[in-house]
Amino acid sequence: xxxxxGIERRSIQQDTSRGGDVTMPVSKLVLPRAAVLTxxxxxxxxxxxxxxxxxxxxxxxxxxxxxxxTITTEPATLDAQAVNDRHxxxxxxxxxxxxxxxxxxxxxxxxLAESYEAVNPTTWRFRLRRxxxxxxxxxxxxxVAAYSVNRIIDRNYRTTRGSYxxxxxxxxxxxxxxxxxxxxxxxxxxxxxxxxxxxxxxRASQQRDFAWRPVGTGPYRFLGWVRGRExxxxxxxxxxxxxxxxxxxxxxxxxxxxxxxxxxxxxxVDVVLDLLPEQIQLAPKHVSHPAxxxxxxxxxxxxxxxxxxxxxxAMNLAVDKERLARTIYQGxxxxxxxxxxxxxxxxxxxxxxxxxxxxARARQLLAEAGFPQGFAVVLNTPIxxxxxxxxxxxxxxxxxxxxxxxxxxxxxEWTAYQNLGRxxxxxxxxxxxxxxxxxxxxxxxxxxxxHITCRxxxxxxxxPRIDELMxxxxxxxDQRARDEMYQQVWQILNENPYSIYLLQQNLIYGLSARIxxxxxxxxxxxxxxxxxxR
Amino acid sequence: MLDARLGxxxxxxxxxxxxxxxxxxxxxxxxxxAVIVALVLLALTGxxxxxxxxxxxxxxxxxxxxFATSSRGFHLLGTDPLGRDLxxxxxxxxxxxxxxxxxxxxxxxxxxxxxxxxxxxxxxxxDRLVMRLAEAQTAMPMFLVAILFLVVxxxxxxxxxxxxxxxxWPAFARLVRAETLRxxxxxxxxxxxxxxxxxxxxxxxxxxxxxxxxxxxxxxxEVGHVMLAEAGLSFLGIGVQPPDVTWGLLIARGRPYLAxxxxxxxxxxxxxxxxxxxxxxxxxxFEVASGSAA
Numbered sequence: 001x002x003x004x005x006g007i008e009r010r011s012i013q014q015d016t017s018r019g020g021d022v023t024m025p026v027s028k029l030v031l032p033r034a035a036v037l038t039x040x041x042x043x044x045x046x047x048x049x050x051x052x053x054x055x056x057x058x059x060x061x062x063x064x065x066x067x068x069x070t071i072t073t074e075p076a077t078l079d080a081q082a083v084n085d086r087h088x089x090x091x092x093x094x095x096x097x098x099x100x101x102x103x104x105x106x107x108x109x110x111x112l113a114e115s116y117e118a119v120n121p122t123t124w125r126f127r128l129r130r131x132x133x134x135x136x137x138x139x140x141x142x143x144v145a146a147y148s149v150n151r152i153i154d155r156n157y158r159t160t161r162g163s164y165x166x167x168x169x170x171x172x173x174x175x176x177x178x179x180x181x182x183x184x185x186x187x188x189x190x191x192x193x194x195x196x197x198x199x200x201x202x203r204a205s206q207q208r209d210f211a212w213r214p215v216g217t218g219p220y221r222f223l224g225w226v227r228g229r230e231x232x233x234x235x236x237x238x239x240x241x242x243x244x245x246x247x248x249x250x251x252x253x254x255x256x257x258x259x260x261x262x263x264x265x266x267x268x269v270d271v272v273l274d275l276l277p278e279q280i281q282l283a284p285k286h287v288s289h290p291a292x293x294x295x296x297x298x299x300x301x302x303x304x305x306x307x308x309x310x311x312x313x314a315m316n317l318a319v320d321k322e323r324l325a326r327t328i329y330q331g332x333x334x335x336x337x338x339x340x341x342x343x344x345x346x347x348x349x350x351x352x353x354x355x356x357x358x359x360a361r362a363r364q365l366l367a368e369a370g371f372p373q374g375f376a377v378v379l380n381t382p383i384x385x386x387x388x389x390x391x392x393x394x395x396x397x398x399x400x401x402x403x404x405x406x407x408x409x410x411x412x413e414w415t416a417y418q419n420l421g422r423x424x425x426x427x428x429x430x431x432x433x434x435x436x437x438x439x440x441x442x443x444x445x446x447x448x449x450x451h452i453t454c455r456x457x458x459x460x461x462x463x464p465r466i467d468e469l470m471x472x473x474x475x476x477x478d479q480r481a482r483d484e485m486y487q488q489v490w491q492i493l494n495e496n497p498y499s500i501y502l503l504q505q506n507l508i509y510g511l512s513a514r515i516x517x518x519x520x521x522x523x524x525x526x527x528x529x530x531x532x533x534r
Numbered sequence: 535m536l537d538a539r540l541g542x543x544x545x546x547x548x549x550x551x552x553x554x555x556x557x558x559x560x561x562x563x564x565x566x567x568a569v570i571v572a573l574v575l576l577a578l579t580g581x582x583x584x585x586x587x588x589x590x591x592x593x594x595x596x597x598x599x600x601f602a603t604s605s606r607g608f609h610l611l612g613t614d615p616l617g618r619d620l621x622x623x624x625x626x627x628x629x630x631x632x633x634x635x636x637x638x639x640x641x642x643x644x645x646x647x648x649x650x651x652x653x654x655x656x657x658x659x660x661d662r663l664v665m666r667l668a669e670a671q672t673a674m675p676m677f678l679v680a681i682l683f684l685v686v687x688x689x690x691x692x693x694x695x696x697x698x699x700x701x702x703w704p705a706f707a708r709l710v711r712a713e714t715l716r717x718x719x720x721x722x723x724x725x726x727x728x729x730x731x732x733x734x735x736x737x738x739x740x741x742x743x744x745x746x747x748x749x750x751x752x753x754x755x756e757v758g759h760v761m762l763a764e765a766g767l768s769f770l771g772i773g774v775q776p777p778d779v780t781w782g783l784l785i786a787r788g789r790p791y792l793a794x795x796x797x798x799x800x801x802x803x804x805x806x807x808x809x810x811x812x813x814x815x816x817x818x819x820f821e822v823a824s825g826s827a828a
Contacts, residue, residue: 258792278597278794327593328615383771390776391615398591398616411775 066232066248067515067530068269070260074228074253077211080198081152084161090273090525091231091251095135096198096216099126099145100191104529106344106443106521108191112140112199112217118477121186122169126194128177132240135221138201142179146171148199149181163450164196186475188482192442219244219528229253233527244528264510271517272510273525274387277330283510287519288332291507292440294340295333295386296499297379297396297433298451300460302425305375306432312497314365316355318403319396323357325503328391332506338497339490340438340448342504346479347445347486352494355501362403374404377432381409382417386437387505393435396500407433425460437505441522445486446474452489452498461498566815573809577629585610585619588626589777592617597795612797614788623779624802631780631806634695635761642699642760643753646706647745651737653707654714665711668704676701677763684772694764694773701763702756709752713745751820758813765806781806 075088080096101111110116113126132140149171151157167187172180183190204215214222219239223232230252235244252269254260261279263269272283280286299306299315306312321335335354341347366374381393390411397407412420423430440447453470454462466489473485507523516531576583586606595604596617602609604617611620653664680697687693717723717740726736765782767773774780781802788798 257790261793276790276794278791282793323593327596327617388615394616394776395591395593398589409776 064247066250067246067271067527067532068250068252069271069273069525069527070252070254070263070269071273072253072255072257072260078214078222078225078231079200079205079211080214080216081148081157081161081200082159082211084164084196086273086523091222091233092198092214092216093524094220094233094249094527095214095218095222096200097218098195098198099128100194102195102443102520102522104518104520108195112145113194116191116194119180121477122183124181124183124190125174126179126181128179129240130177132217133238134201134204134215134217135236135238136201136204136215138203138215140199140201140217141176142173143176144202145179145199146173147202149179149197151200151205152197161196164193168193186477188474188477188479189442189444189446192444196441220249223248242528245531246527249527261510264512267512270512270515271525271530273507275508275510276387277332277508279510280508284513285511285515286508287511287517288506288508289519289521290334290342290504291523292342292345292443292521293505293507293523294336294438294440295389295392295436295502295505296340296438297393297435297502298431298458298460298499299497300425300430300432300434301462301498302430302460303377303432305371305377308369309496310365310369311371312500313355314362314369314403315400315405316497316500317358317362317365318405319355319399319500319502320357321354321502324392324395328388328395329503329506332508333503336501336504338494338501340440341445341486341490345440345443345445346483347473347490349487349490351487352490359399359403366403366405371404374406376406376408379407379409379433379435380417380420380431381411381435382414383411385414385417386435389435389437392502396435396502421458430460439523445482445489446470449474452493459498461496463492463496465492563819566812566819569808569812570816573628573632573812576625577632580625580629584622584625586622588618588622588779590618590622597791599795600797600801611801612795614798615791615795620784620797620801623784624781624805627779627781627784627802628805630691630774630778631761631764631782631809634691634698634764634774634780635757638695638698638760638764639702639753639756641695642702642756643706643749645699646703647710647742647749649703650707650710651714651741651745654711655718655733655737655741661711664707668707671700671704677766680763680767681770681772684767689767689772689775691774691778694767698760698763702760705752705756706749709748710745713748714741717741717744751817754813754817754820758810761806761813762810 069090071087071090073085073087075083075085075091077083078088078092078095080089080092097112099111099113100116101109103109110129112129112132114129116124116126119125126145128140128142128145134140138144149168152159152161153165153168153170167183167185168190169182169184171182174180181190181194187193199217200210201215204210204213207213212225217240219236219241220233221236223234225231230250232248232250234248235246237243254263254269260269260272261275261282264272264283275283275286277288280288299312301307301312316338325331325333325335336342337349338352338354339349341349343350363372366372379393379397381389383390386392390409393409397409400407420429420431421434421436438448438451449470450456450458452461452463453459453467454464469485469489469492473482473489476482509517509519511517514532514534516533518529520526520529585608592604592606592613593616595606595609595613596615598604598609598613598617600610600612602612604613609619609621611624613619614623649664649667653661680700683697684693714737723736723740726740731739761781764773764780765785768780768782769786771786774783776783784802785799785806788795788802791798
């Protein structure tokens with residue numbers, strides 16, 4: 001028999017450690033659904049507000065406590081040659097070193113190499129620094145350098161860094177501290193490629209546990225990894241170079257941005273990556289600096305509507321980039337110079353300017369090209385990959401609508417988005433428009449080649465002039481000639497745009513009050529550049 | 535039996551109290567139905583009532599707090615990161631939230647009532663099959679299963695509508711089976727069978743009308759339940775996708791800004807809570823009114 005609705009009374013034995021038996025009558029409702037559902041409703045709200053409640057900061061504020069950085073995704077491996085995701089580099093970038101590096105201003109400087117030269121068009125000779133040892137005691141020498149190069153280009157080695165080693169044919173030992181890197185054909189970008197090729201110790205890197213027990217030559221050595229929670233690194237007392245000042249570092253995995261921010265506010269963590277501009281006011285301190293990241297909306301120039309360059313110029317004119325930078329990015333971005341390069345980089349064209357915001361001219365050009373009524377397109381955008389990417393896409397869609405182009409924003413998971421980008425422009429299923437950021441960590445005009453040549457893996461444009469220039473520029477080691485050729489490429493890419501050129505983006509880091517950081521031009525997080533302040 | 539019933543004074547007291555409440559507070563009676571009527575009206579005539587077009591951006595007036603005024607006018611609930619009026623987008627979201635809630639519940643109802651009547655009336659292996667199915671499903675964390683399916687099938691309004699009934703049909707099946715078991719023994723059903731009615735005929739013209747009132751009560755509750763589930767899926771990014779908008783999606787969209795613009799999450803959250811509560815309060819009123827407090 002169903003009991004009538006009511007209250008079932010029960011007694012629950014309470015914890016009695018602090019005195020005699022205390023029996024506490026608790027009326028346990030046979031909860032009506034209303035209550036249950038309301039509770040579930042609150043739970044949904046709590047998922048959103050949850051981070052606010054997780055403020056169990058357990059650290060005492062002493063000067064010796066480690067510096068805590070947070071990342072939102074746990075790296076799959078810390079083998080620096082295997083992957084290139086930003087979050088794993090926060091750890092591995094401090095453990096491993098490369099032959100060449102960039103200084104704070106972006107200039108190419110020696111690191112584990114002392115000097116380098118091209119001995120012939122396909123051979124580069126590096127003289128190595130002496131007296132460098134890995135954290136496990138293995139010495140660093142030419143044999144190790146050659147091994148490291150050959151390891152990453154080995155076909156049997158699984159790496160997502162393939163695009164960084166294109167054109168490297170191998171390496172050979174000349175003497176104990178001289179190594180030669182060979183290229184297949186002339187490869188002018190070899191020196192910059194060496195800034196993203198980490199040196200690994202032959203003995204340790206052949207062990208299976210190398211992925212979670214990395215060993216490098218860098219200023220920090222690996223201490224341990226608590227899965228799903230944190231990784232620890234500490235100062236390398238035998239470091240060959242200038243010693244960093246911060247002794248111990250914890251890289252904590254906090255999958256939620258709000259939690260990260262609140263932990264920063266609570267003084268639990270010291271460095272948080274990629275804040276929203278709006279969140280700056282909540283961080284004790286922050287650094288925001290222009291990164292070599294250029295946002296754009298790629299055209300599929302093979303689509304009938306966008307074949308005419310006038311249409312693509314019109315779409316560039318239709319978007320108010322100043323306003324985008326000022327409002328949505330709160331000034332933490334600026335219109336780029338209609339190229340994926342900044343002043344000082346190889347190939348930067350100083351004569352180019354952002355396309356002005358001129359919707360009237362845009363409408364006129366569309367009419368001239370035969371689309372006075374505009375047309376409909378789909379604008380593809382990845383979810384949660386780029387800072388405010390979704391918002392920017394919706395903003396651009398609205399701007400295009402004002403000149404008659406109906407752009408529908410379609411969101412994709414990252415993998416689906418990447419696959420979409422690789423469908424050739426003339427095949428069914430290829431995108432119309434695609435939002436993305438082009439990162440140029442090489443500071444070099446060659447980095448974009450996959451996006452603009454006829455056979456480029458991500459390219460949706462085919463202009464023989466560009467192909468010819470890119471091939472010629474890649475076929476010479478004369479930097480001035482390369483510079484001029486890439487400048488011409490960008491001149492052409494402004495007359496025959498491959499994308500809507502949007503912004504050069506800032507990276508924003510939130511810092512605790514005790515951290516001082518003179519950060520670099522690229523997005524590397526080098527703890528050696530940080531100081532503690534009282 | 536009778537003694538047992540008389541012995542439980544509290545229950546009788548409570549029933550009386552409820553009855554008193556029901557007669558005394560007419561205003562209270564009208565509140566929750568009024569909320570639902572208002573929501574339905576919003577869903578049906580939203581475009582006319584919304585102060586602005588829900589997709590109209592104005593990045594010059596982004597993240598305005600409630601009661602702020604932009605160059606376009608007054609924003610009762612503030613604006614979002616693209617300067618869209620929050621009240622207008624919430625009204626636009628009402629239509630889809632409510633539509634998914636009602637449609638998915640109705641599909642669950644049809645499945646649940648059909649299987650429940652069959653199980654209760656035919657008994658035997660049909661009963662065992664249906665009830666084991668319902669139990670198996672109750673044992674599984676259906677929300678996780680729904681997530682799995684949506685990740686595989688791809689998120690869309692259609693997929694959400696065909697998956698959410700899976701969450702609610704067992705409740706209907708159990709209720710209807712129990713009722714059918716009782717009704718099967720009644721004289722009029724026996725009479726119908728004796729005069730040569732087939733099983734489906736009996737179920738359709740004698741059992742169904744008699745379970746209908748209780749099913750109606752459950753339906754009202756489940757609409758709230760389903761709306762909540764939809765909000766959860768959309769919040770996780772695997773439910774409804776932009777440019778469509780529901781309350782759950784609005785909550786998800788506002789989340790990165792929680793620390794700087796509380797209204798983006800709070801306002802749709804409150805509306806969702808209010809709607810779910812309204813459906814449940816209404817169902818309770820029905821129960822009290824029909825004297826079938828469960």
